[in-house]
Amino acid sequence: MITLYGIKNCDTIKKARKFLEQHQAPYQFIDYRQDGLSAALLASFSQQLGWQNLLNTRGTTFRALPAEQKADLNEQTALALMLQQPAMIKRPLLFKDSTYLLGFNAEQYQQLLEQ
Numbered sequence: 001m002i003t004l005y006g007i008k009n010c011d012t013i014k015k016a017r018k019f020l021e022q023h024q025a026p027y028q029f030i031d032y033r034q035d036g037l038s039a040a041l042l043a044s045f046s047q048q049l050g051w052q053n054l055l056n057t058r059g060t061t062f063r064a065l066p067a068e069q070k071a072d073l074n075e076q077t078a079l080a081l082m083l084q085q086p087a088m089i090k091r092p093l094l095f096k097d098s099t100y101l102l103g104f105n106a107e108q109y110q111q112l113l114e115q
């Protein structure tokens with residue numbers, strides 16, 4: 001089973017969902033805002049992918065943070081920010097079996113579906 005994590009109105013999430021649907025790949029979508037995100041799940045993502053990779057520093061939510069908050073980031077503070085503001089998590093995050101993919105890449109998704 002594939003699980004896709006993200007935010008429903010994100011354009012990249014829409015691309016990922018469209019890809020999965022076109023390839024008739026059953027999946028469960030978890031919306032960080034609607035369904036929530038536990039600290040334990042976010043910590044497991046961080047352990048697998050690294051908190052630096054999870055943190056979306058290009059997004060408007062992160063860029064709006066005060067400079068002091070951005071300067072003193074470590075895993076603990078970054079995860080706390082991501083829990084408070086799920087828009088700061090890079091998306092989509094796709095999980096299948098023991099594989100995690102961060103971001104949308106059609107070739108990577110195709111390879112994962114073929115496994």
